Each structure stands twice: as structure tokens, then as C-alpha cells.
Amino acid sequence: MRFLPPSAWSPRTRIAAVCAVPVLALLGTAAFAPLPFSIARPGSTVNVLGDHQGKPVISVSGVESRRTSGQLRMSSIIATGPRAEVGLADVAGDWFRTDRAVMPRDSVFPPGKSDKETEERNVAEMTKSQESATRAALDYLHRSPKDVKVTLRLADIGGPSAGLMFALGIVDKIDGDGRGGDLTGGRTIGGTGTIEPDGSVGPVGGVPLKVQAEGRDGAGVFLVPKKQCAEAEAELPKAMRLVPVTDLRDAVESLKALSSGGRVPSC
Known part of the structure; x- marks a missing residue:
């Protein structure tokens, strides 16, 4: 291939070359400059029926508190901190990975807040959340918070x-399935969702990553807010059953039906 010296370039070629210099410089800077993203991955899961x-x-x-078998596992995600430098190479490398999620940093960490805040x-x-969960559970069981203390x-x-x-x-610690058995039926149940004092379940972030974390830690069933079924199905392990x-x-009725062989809702 023959290369012409710059002196032999046409005016158009010279203009294009001059314009390309700042563009290449900008791309080079962007490759190393920190970007306003946070990268999340599956975190830990904890059995709320056990010890931590x-x-x-x-x-x-x-x-009287029941002795339970089976597990009810809550899940979490781990995200790069608000001061972590996430570059173009990090974003490009993790963008197409199913076990990573690239999210705007402000959606994970409130802007203008310190790490401590x-x-x-x-x-x-x-x-x-714990206070709401206690109120919702005791109300479901028709127990007074004046008589029952939950820590x-x-x-x-x-x-x-x-x-x-x-x-x-x-509910499982106090009443089980209401028939002397465990609410879990001896299974490992994973799940996520906010809860209000009236018992309503709300959406959460990072559902696909939480599904992966639960599958990694042995859950065969995953409880998900109904409106987030599609998110959970996107990365659902083959052996895991999804319950909206x-x-x-x-949620209690679905677990009872799961144990008794009854009809269980699906996404």
C-alpha cells in the first residue's frame, strides 16, 4: 500500500486530518476519565430464619417461638461506591455481562451525599422496613404488638x-403454615420486595442480580413483586420456580399451596 506524504494531500484530506486530532484526543480522554455510572453484581443472601x-x-x-426447618433467604446486590472511578473500559466490559448491571450512579447513590450520609x-x-414487616406480620396473625415483641x-x-x-x-416463627408445619415446607425459598404495614409488597431494584444470587445459594423458589416478573424471568436459573x-x-398462601401440592401462581 502506498502512503502519500502530507504535502501531497488534497485540501479536503488535510481538513479531515486536522478535525480528527481533537476527536481522537477526546476519545482517548474518555477512555480513562471516570464516568457517572455504578456497576452492580449479585451480593450475599441471608436466611432470616437462621443466625447472622x-x-x-x-x-x-x-x-412461643417455633423451631423451623427450611430457609427464607433475603438477597442483596453489591454496587461500586459513589467515589469509585468507573471508566469507559469498565462500562464496555460489563455492559453485556448477565451477572453485572451498569446503572446511573444517581439511581444507586443520592447525589450530593457523603458516604456516611x-x-x-x-x-x-x-x-x-423491619418495623413495617413486624406490623404486617402481627396484623396478619391477629397478634397485638403489646403482647408479642419481635427483634x-x-x-x-x-x-x-x-x-x-x-x-x-x-409468620413462620410464630405460626408456621397454621397446621403445625413449616411455612417453607422444608425448602430453601428466596425472595425480595418491600413491605408496607398493611402487608402490600412493592418493587425493588436489582431483581435479575438477586435472582442469580439466590440460585447460587441454593434457592429453588423465588418470590418476586408481581410487576417485576419480567425482570426476574430474564436471568431465572433453570431449576428455579418463580412466584409472583x-x-x-x-405470599403466605402461595407457600402453603407449594407445600400441599395446591395451585401456585406463576408469572
Whole structure:
């Protein structure tokens, strides 16, 4: 191939070459400059019927607490922090991975907040979620909070998305399936969803990653807010059964039906 020296280039070629220089410089800078994204991946799961860091996740007093079998596992995701530098190479490398999610940083971390303020917000959301889960579960069981005290310990995982699983754990600890058996039927049940004091279940973020985390840790069933069925199905492990829920009552009824061989809703 023959290359002409710049002196032999046409005026149009010279103009194109001059214009290309800043474009290439911009692309080179973008390749190394931090971008406003956060990269998330499947996090840990915790059995709310068991222990965490040497202490029971759920403790009940004022009523006899049942010994349970099976597991009710809440799930989490791990995201790069608000001060982590995420570059073009990171985004390009993780964009098409099914076990990663590239999200706007502001959708994960509130803008203008320090790391401490963000952590405090997450802890506050978890505390509120635990309070709502307790109220929803005791109301479902027709128990008075004046007579039954519930203590929830899971302080190192923030956010409100474990609410549904906390509520189900309280129901299982106190009443099981209502017939002397376990609400889980001895299975490992995963799930996610916020919960309100009236028992309604709301959507959460990172559902595809949470499904993967639960499958990795042995869950054969995953409870998901009904409106997020499509998100969960996108990365559903082959052996996992997906069960949509709208409130605590239908979540309990679905688990009872699963144990008894009854009709269980599907997405």
C-alpha cells in the first residue's frame, strides 16, 4: 500500500486530518476519565430464619417461638461506591455481562451525599422496613404488638428490599403454615420486595442480580413483586420456580399451596 506524504494531500484530506486530532484526543480522554455510572453484581443472601454473625435474625418473645426447618433467604446486590472511578473500559466490559448491571450512579447513590450520609440513609430504610414487616406480620396473625415483641437483627445490609422476607420469617416463627408445619415446607425459598404495614409488597431494584444470587445459594423458589416478573424471568436459573406476590397474605398462601401440592401462581 502506498502512503502519500502530507504535502501531497488534497485540501479536503488535510481538513479531515486536522478535525480528527481533537476527536481522537477526546476519545482517548474518555477512555480513562471516570464516568457517572455504578456497576452492580449479585451480593450475599441471608436466611432470616437462621443466625447472622452469631445471633438469630428473628427473635420473638411474648409467644412461643417455633423451631423451623427450611430457609427464607433475603438477597442483596453489591454496587461500586459513589467515589469509585468507573471508566469507559469498565462500562464496555460489563455492559453485556448477565451477572453485572451498569446503572446511573444517581439511581444507586443520592447525589450530593457523603458516604456516611448514604450509609445512614440505608440503615434508616432497613430499620423502617423491619418495623413495617413486624406490623404486617402481627396484623396478619391477629397478634397485638403489646403482647408479642419481635427483634430483627440484620444491621449490616441496608435498604428496604428485605421487608417481605422478614414478614414471612416472623409468620413462620410464630405460626408456621397454621397446621403445625413449616411455612417453607422444608425448602430453601428466596425472595425480595418491600413491605408496607398493611402487608402490600412493592418493587425493588436489582431483581435479575438477586435472582442469580439466590440460585447460587441454593434457592429453588423465588418470590418476586408481581410487576417485576419480567425482570426476574430474564436471568431465572433453570431449576428455579418463580412466584409472583402482591401482598403478604398471597405470599403466605402461595407457600402453603407449594407445600400441599395446591395451585401456585406463576408469572
